[in-house]
Amino acid sequence: MTALLPDIACQSTRLPIPLDWVGMQGIAVALQITGERVAAYADAGVSLDEAEARGIHMSRLYLALDVLADAELSPTLLRDLLTQFLRSHAQLSRRANLALRFELLLRRPALVSPLNGWKRYPCEVHAQLEDDALQLELRLSLPYSATCPCSAALARQLIQERFDADFAASPLKASEVRAWLGSPQGIVATPHSQRSEAQLTLQLDPTAQAFAFSELIDHAEDALGTAVQTAVKRADEQAFALANGQNLMFCEDAARRLHRALLQRNEVSGFEVRVVHAESLHAHDAVAVSRWRRD
Template identity: 50%
Template structure:
């Protein structure tokens, strides 16, 4: 994220600048800047390349001089625009950008903060058919540089399917009761008759309820790593939850998805523990918090579990 010197020319001396006027109620301000700046950013695509995607960005510095009326806001914007234009987002690049924003304030600031929100598009393979499709993952990156120390946080969302264990147990009981009803008097009972019954509509007396669900994760990253572990986190979380929502789906993929749901019955509490186990074992993560939400198909409200922790 290098800065082009031609982008930042000296201001015209004959233009008025009210920022240097006297300050009523003088005091320091913790943060001053801009929210929801619309800019394109470059991100890794998960396949060794980069993608350019639209982002919403908050940028701020502290105003440490109580007698200064305001910061040089246009300098922040220009450095942000130039710094994010050509290179994929990395911890080193964010550190350089934040330091440059501090320097741009000519002694008014000693800290800088940046928040970047965008949708990562990752291509994900189907379960069986060999097809693949693009899936959207909302991402939020927060970077704060203070006293030479970079604090970096990564937030992301993963969607998955959750099938209720209680509903599954009740459905199995209903299926068993119907089996007894249909075959109690049948003697002898052949395996072919059972297979035909199971494949018929009579063989499904009830089905468990399932719903689209979401895991929202925020992690504070250790400073020694050179890349944002977005893809690694997505892969680990989807593997742990086992039923991530699909993109390109043929019949064999849909059947495989149904099997995975049956093998991974989950209350929201179960899902939260699976997510926490991933984050607690991740070498990139120093602190984490997660919220899992199951958007109930049985109830008009959501089932939600939250968990947080710190890693050594």
């Protein structure tokens, strides 16, 4: 059908310079994750190492991506796909790359009540194949709540001062103190909290049989202790307030907790943890970063 049509990409270039990456970005693809179809965007490309070649065959990469819709997303599937990229560009390319961007939807239970709801987790999978060596990277974004320890201490001091002022001249009665604690005049200050985000970049073992998306997310949220909620009743909101009050943390604390938790994951060979606390006190964010790589 195309025998009589010109193929300009097969012509020689007038500028014989190799290129690090040539391909397409933002391709709509379908993925299979835990048996469910997930909409995603793909960036697919190869290196153009043959300096004389005019271009690559982008349609070959595009058509090869269709395999993602029919099989569970796994390191093996990505290796096979990148191998196909290179086979379809023999003599032209030595390195193939693929990036997948999608959102995981996980159903999350409330803290106390029987309610539950869906929570989305932005994810990216990056894969590179060169000289038969596969590199895999997983990027996850996790929202959580963080209550400032300094603000909590300052609030407690103000409450103590109000307590001294209100009860200095009268004998204490338990009933009166209890009523005072439940009144607006008793709790005169509250610590400030912020919705925060943990951005995880994980280097994964390329020999793994599967991507442990849910397990990694659960492990990170358990380390933080105050993952944001979905559907709640008042009992759940109260339990969330208790969790925040018993789980005070600066951004440095959050980064260290995640660092320690990720060291326990055998499939992780390196990582970067970046936590961002969107300050409610300031107009800027508080950020902490931690990195580790297995020797």
